[in-house]
Amino acid sequence: MKKNLTVSVIIPAYNAEVTIARALDSVMAQTYLPAEVIVVNDGSSDNTSDVVEGYSSAIPLRLIEVPNGGPARARNTAIDAAIGDWLAFLDADDLWISKDKLALQISVAEEHPGATVIDTFAEIYWDEARTNINRYIKKDDALSLLMKKNIINATSSVLAKTETVKEVGGFDPSLRFGEDRLLWANLAKRGEVHTVENVCIFKENSETNLTAKGLANIDYREQLVKKLLALKPVSRSEERKLWLVNYEEFLRKALKNKRFDLYNLIAIRTYKKSGVQFLLSRYSLYFIASLLISKLK
Known part of the structure; x- marks a missing residue:
């Protein structure tokens, strides 16, 4: 009998009391429900923990409190605790706008057992100035492409194989900028990178951050x-x-x-x-x- 692949959703949260419930709603609306959702409160000074603790969830929802150490450390804490075969990353201020996001990605995972990263197209909103769709499709050598730039459409679009993520040590906390790209490169070195060609996530970005x-x-x-x-x-x-x-x-x-x-x-x-x-x-x-x-x- 074929084993159903399980998913752990990982959400790092810092002062996210305004957006975290919305992010959780987008997870609970999935047609392929995850086995668990892990929210790591990264030393927030607002009511993020209260919102998560008061959230009514149909699936296991765990809240882990850690001192502020940045998103890489927060994600790694959740990775260590995760039980799913795959990890789905979601930032607390992002949204999964397709109810079929996980279902589409799991379908790719089943079709390509050598996959280590599966992302989707992403809608990015820039500083009230413009909206664009990230549509990078990885058909060539993903590692070589990642050497040049981050070709993963958004961290919140990623489904990554848990075993391989743990094998490479997760996100590098010594990098406060680009740690996600390094992880994708490590995963690309060890397996295939695929893209679901549907817009499944919404993200707000700022051009001034760079x-x-x-x-x-x-x-x-x-x-x-x-x-x-x-x-x-x-x-x-x-x-x-x-x-x-x-x-x-x-x-x-x-x-x-x-x-x-x-x-x-x-x-x-x-x-x-x-x-x-x-x-x-x-x-x-x-x-x-x-x-x-x-x-x-």
């Missing part, structure tokens, strides 16, 4: 790239290209936000890591122009 912390996120990105290169060593030429690709979004958004001081700092780092690859890219034009102007003064 550069708002100055060089802090860039430091984390550099740590991430080093860890990715350890997973899959490449030629020196390819390494330079990878560094450039991983700096590009910071360069672009620093210019867009008119953070020219920050742009110049990033440009120097980019040149040191990628050399002529940076000088030949369009992102070097402002940097070269500023150098020429400074020479003429």
Whole structure:
């Protein structure tokens, strides 16, 4: 007799009293119900715990309290406690907008026993400015693609194989930015990555987050790239290209936000890591122009 695959839903929550019930509602509405939902209250200072404890659930709902340590540690706490064959991640301020999300993903898991990651398309709402649909479909070497950028449509869209997630140690808490991408890369190295081609989640994002912390996120990105290169060593030429690709979004958004001081700092780092690859890219034009102007003064 075929065993039904079980799912543990993992929700890290920090000061989520306004959104957590909505997120839980979207889980309870699934046509394929999970075996359990684990909410990890990450040291919230609001009434997140009270909302979860008062929530009426038809399936086991566990609340775990931890001191504030960031979403990676919170998710890892839930991963350690999870009993399901698969882990479904959901952030407390996101929504599963398709009632068939888990059913569609479990169908893929049954069809592809070598899968370690199954995501879906995602609707992303950006700063009241625009809405776009993330539609990355992973048909090629997912690990190589993840070396360049995060091709997983959203963390809240992911269904990941529990055994493999635990095998690689879950999320790396030393990274406060990009820890999800590193986990997906680790999983891609060990199995297949598939995508359900339906929009199943809704997420709000902010474009200012990337550069708002100055060089802090860039430091984390550099740590991430080093860890990715350890997973899959490449030629020196390819390494330079990878560094450039991983700096590009910071360069672009620093210019867009008119953070020219920050742009110049990033440009120097980019040149040191990628050399002529940076000088030949369009992102070097402002940097070269500023150098020429400074020479003429």
